[in-house]
Amino acid sequence: MAYVNGFLDELKNISDGIRVLADEPMDGHTTFKVGGPADYFVVPDSVQSVVDVIRLCKKTGTPCFVIGRGSNLLVTDKGYRGVIVCIYDTLDDVKTEFAGKSDDSDDEYAIITAGAGIMLSKLAKTAAQSELTGLEFAGGIPGTLGGAVAMNAGAYGGEIKDCIQSAVVVDDEQNVITLTKEQLELGYRESIVKQKGYIVLSATFKLKKGDAAQIIATMNDFNARRRDKQPLEHPSAGSTFKRPEGMFAGKLIQDSGLAGYRVGGACVSDKHCGFVVNDNGGSAADIMQVIKDVQRTVKDKFDVELEPEVRIIGEQ
Numbered sequence: 001m002a003y004v005n006g007f008l009d010e011l012k013n014i015s016d017g018i019r020v021l022a023d024e025p026m027d028g029h030t031t032f033k034v035g036g037p038a039d040y041f042v043v044p045d046s047v048q049s050v051v052d053v054i055r056l057c058k059k060t061g062t063p064c065f066v067i068g069r070g071s072n073l074l075v076t077d078k079g080y081r082g083v084i085v086c087i088y089d090t091l092d093d094v095k096t097e098f099a100g101k102s103d104d105s106d107d108e109y110a111i112i113t114a115g116a117g118i119m120l121s122k123l124a125k126t127a128a129q130s131e132l133t134g135l136e137f138a139g140g141i142p143g144t145l146g147g148a149v150a151m152n153a154g155a156y157g158g159e160i161k162d163c164i165q166s167a168v169v170v171d172d173e174q175n176v177i178t179l180t181k182e183q184l185e186l187g188y189r190e191s192i193v194k195q196k197g198y199i200v201l202s203a204t205f206k207l208k209k210g211d212a213a214q215i216i217a218t219m220n221d222f223n224a225r226r227r228d229k230q231p232l233e234h235p236s237a238g239s240t241f242k243r244p245e246g247m248f249a250g251k252l253i254q255d256s257g258l259a260g261y262r263v264g265g266a267c268v269s270d271k272h273c274g275f276v277v278n279d280n281g282g283s284a285a286d287i288m289q290v291i292k293d294v295q296r297t298v299k300d301k302f303d304v305e306l307e308p309e310v311r312i313i314g315e316q
């Protein structure tokens, strides 16, 4: 792809602390451990530098895509033509303020605000250490807060929607605005952020004071259940498909006889059929072929269209 003259210099000059890598392989930035090079891989060091990178991309007509930890992401083997903006290992401050009691109850609350780049596990641990309940479900989700808001991440009956108050985002005209929980339009693995390509900079949660021992016990229980049921020993992006209404993707795949179904180095996990895993040095093409074959077989057997939960980006 052709870049406007001086594009790279302008990118690097956005701030002193910005990190800009050219032709950066994406296999090191996704939990599937696949993906060819991004033309430019950028880690901004401040809110302003996020805005400036997006402005530069818009001004020059350069495609750009924001990622966090890459734990719900499949990048093609040819890689991404444009700029990947990575908000992970940056913008990860967290602040807790005790807010006292609500008008309508005797429960004590606190407000936690964290940068989009914080890992959810760290945020959940911070809440637990402050004896705050509500984020236990998030302790084992291996992504950033930004990705979790975009995806309305959830597990074990909890989801971001249940406890978020608001998020600060960059909108499609590069304004930094605050969206309330309602304005975030959070649904099953959906949000206005994902639909409109907004960028999450930070988010605020209202959490109730709880019992520290109970919070830790719940988190430990969820983690044990993950280790027991999920193929955590192999690279994956978690559940590959969304749950079809009233059904479980993993069960449909298992009942289609696809446990262990393999293309090259990727297969349907036989520990949990909802996970496609890269258990033997597979390529993105292998993973995509498994996904397509699973979709076709489940459609043929059960007339159900499985929609990938995993975001797929890059040159085909």
Ligand SMILES: Cc1cc2nc3c(=O)[nH]c(=O)nc-3n(C[C@H](O)[C@H](O)[C@H](O)COP(=O)(O)OP(=O)(O)OC[C@H]3O[C@@H](n4cnc5c(N)ncnc54)[C@H](O)[C@@H]3O)c2cc1C
Pocket (backbone or CB within 6 Å): 031, 065, 066, 067, 068, 069, 070, 071, 072, 073, 087, 116, 140, 141, 142, 143, 144, 145, 146, 147, 148, 149, 150, 151, 152, 153, 154, 155, 193, 194, 198, 199, 200, 201, 230, 232, 236, 237, 238, 239, 311
């Ligand atoms: C082993 C395993 C278990 C998992 N278990 C669960 C689970 O129980 N529940 C669950 O919901 N998910 C689960 N996931 C999927 C994944 O961890 C979550 O969806 C997570 O929230 C994604 O965060 P991320 O930072 O990795 O986002 P990425 O994968 O980097 O990106 C995912 C999407 O979020 C967008 N995004 C990322 N950061 C931002 C930002 N700052 N602003 C705007 N958009 C952004 C991207 O553009 C992309 O559309 C699991 C994944 C793995 C590998």
